[in-house]
Amino acid sequence: MSVQIENNPLKFARKILSDLRASEDMGLLKCVQCGMCTSTCPGAKNSDYNPRGMVEKVLEGEESIISDEEIWNCFYCYTCHSVCPVGNNPCEINQILRGIAIDKGIANDKVGSFAGYGDSFLTIGIGAMPKSFFMELNEDIEGWLDFKSKLEEIREELGLGSITISNESIEEINTLLKKVGFNKRIEELKK
Amino acid sequence: MTADIKSSNSDKDLKVGVFICRCGGNISDMVDIDKLKDSIDLDVVEEFVNLCSINGRKIIRDKVINENLDRVIIAACSPMTHEKTFQDYIKPLNPYLMDMVNLREQCSWVHENIEEATEKAICLINASIGKVKQSQAVDPITCQSPESAIVIGGGISGISAALSLGKQGIKTYLIEKTPSIGGNMVKIGKVFSPVRLAEECGMCLINPVMNELIWNPNVTIMTNTKVLSAERRVGIFNILLERSPRYVDSDKCISCGNCSDVCPIEVLDSWNDNLSTKKAIYRPFSQSFPDAYTIDIENCKKCGNCIKKCSMNAIHLNSENELIPINVGAVIIATGHEIFDPKLRPEYGYEKYEDVITQSELGRIMGVNGPTKGKLKMQSSNRVPKRIVMIQCVGSRDEKPDGHKYCSKVCCMVALKNANIIKNKYPDTDVLICYTDMRTPGMYEKYYKHGQENGIRLMRGRPGEISKKGNSLIVNVENTLKKEFMEIETDMIVLSVAIEPSEGTKEIAKIFDIGLTEDMFIKEIHPKIKPVTTDVKGTYVCGTAQGPNDITDSIVQANAASAKIAELLHDGLEVEPFIGEIDFEKCNLCKDCIDSCRYKAISTKDDEIFIDPLSCSGCGKCLTVCKSNAINIQGNISEKIFATIDGMLKGKKDWEQRILVFLDHVGYTAADNIGVNRIEYPKSIYIIKVHSINRVMPKHIIYALKNGVNGVFIGEYPGDLMYDEVEKRIKNMKQKIKEYGFNPERLQFSTVYIPYFTGLARKFKEFDTKIKNL
Ligand code: SF4
């Protein structure tokens, strides 16, 4: 690989550091490539994902990491952050990289199926599991569907209020979300 | 405003002589010497081609004596070059009655117009005449500290320091809080020799040194002893020691060990890192000094068995603590280190798994005088481990809570050493070191290569956790060079834990009021050029009390500290007399000054404020906080500043711009450098050298502005202890200037650095232009 004179590899790392989601004291530039993160990462244990390798690519300015399939194997467990001796946060870096991938529209296959979550904000005013996941969940958790359908009754019995939001509030949430372009973004993801 | 110039009548009668140096043309080529001489209205005005020569001395000395001169002005080069020379040439006159005018570095070398340079020279000499009349004959203060020292801590550093002091004829007390001297070095078993590529017996190396120390007539070794309090007075430390009893009279005890045989109590032996037990009456280790048994009184149940058994009658169970006051002239802190508690990193399972140990414990296990008599065995099964994984940087280079940001410096070498010892004795055991970086500078690199040849394996990666599978331990690590996640099965894991400051170090720092680093080691006043010197005059540090150090570095520091002490005690101390003095009539003991002093010079003594002349820098900070005006500094510094300002403004024409520049030692040297490099700056720049920038008061600046100065430039080196102070004061000064109706922009504060003289010259030019445009 030839490294051109005007090519400063750290540009990419600085872009990540200045992302809204990056914690202010993230030790990205202090990474010593010790691999402690990888050695504790459940993602690394079960796939070819390598948080240290991801950080290395970021520090070398290899933006190709954005389209790397492996970054989608992070569990967001933050173990890497808790062990990193220099206060780096591979988990956060991963989130930022995924964000960039989504913005670029190259991750729709990864997140499109979750777009239903977004829809629920528009339709019922809160984040809720899309119907398409119901059957799968019912297989994993016995009696889940039953629980789901009787939720309001159970809540009443427990003396808890309803989780349904008034139409007026849903209207208001809709207006807000439309103003910030939320619905457009959801539509994009579905493409 | 009335300036506080004391222009007593006698000023006029003082006989001043001016001696002008041509400096072989360096000055006279740019300054018209005849015109300069004509401008001076004094009887004695001499010139010579080079005043610093022997002939120059004759001219000066003859005039001083024959003409009965009261004051002398040498108009020549920078005082930085020749002040001491001319102070000597004016004898028998008091050295502080001479002033130097810098006609070379700050006049002829920075101006390119003869007329301008001559005018400036005239003005500088005028200022000097005013100033020198304000000077007083003061004698340098000499202090003589007692020829004795205390060394706190009896490890290899303290032992080396005490021995060196003793050999230089200095009475030395070596204080150790445990029952024996020796410290960690006697515990670690083998030490490595990078040059011979071999491991050697640590005890055999330290033992002759200990023996030499024990026989040195100047050294008193006090074990079971700690420092209770300390007080510092003009080069003397009054120290109160507390010696706790060893319950066995070391003069009588013959170390037969009969007592130990009959003692019913068994306790964990900390000397073996708690891997074995000892009796309540015990000897710390076989070569311990004093050569006697001692009782662990906390665990002793006073059955008296030992007393009955001891044929020497050496045991006394009812001994008490003893307080011992001593006075010494200097202090060495050699209080050593502790190690990082591996329990703080639960992911490494130190508490959970028996076969996870530290390098120190491995050292004891491999030691022939250790719990297994040197046999390598697993704690859990008594068999020789088939594989050992060493984990580096545990608690070092670690920013997580309780971790240390620094590198502990010795762990790479310690791991290699223990790995080599294992490889030599048990070649079939696989030893794998998991490292982040291998740090083996200098000759140590050869030992590293030697280890690789010996079959030590290395893997670059920092393990994140340890678990157990069946009878084996599993290390999770990424081999970062292969980019491969690994689960390594092993029998034993050795943690290379960090070196950290000992509690004793922190306590001693508090007792002596010595500064600590952010990592809580003893701080050196300037780690780069004043190693081993702390921020309290007369106290030094060596070994791991200063930071992570190996044995060799500790000994080097110990010797350096002892050399510094010999320097201090043998030479006596001559200090510049311009230091704080208390007027006890005025002082109301409010103690405001004590905390204000950055040099830790002020304390109370017998209900009086006391300024230690050895520590006081004469910065004048205390003057500004004392509401009762009870502190004074000799040398009429304030008056001299006023007189200099007067002189420098003399003859100033209305259209002419003059700027006063106040610089201390560092700034003045930078200004000299401008001249040495022949860089030109405006003639309007007039430099005044002050002892400390802090001595320039708002009253001086306002006086200057009122008397027609166009701008004031104050420069300070940011490394100066007083820098923040000065920076803060400048803001107030600007405010004051404004109140007096002057534009605050006429005052400029700036950083100066000796090597960055070009920057200073540029700042002079810029300020000159800025003032012109105001
Ligand atoms: S643990 Fe931290 S320092 Fe080590 S490789 Fe991962 S991100 Fe870098």
Ligand code: SF4
């Ligand atoms: S947050 Fe992601 S990268 Fe970090 S340890 Fe968990 S799975 Fe691995």
Ligand code: SF4
């Ligand atoms: S105290 Fe007495 S019995 Fe014990 S070692 Fe000393 S001399 Fe022997």
Ligand code: SF4
């Ligand atoms: S002059 Fe400065 S150094 Fe001396 S006692 Fe006062 S504040 Fe401390």
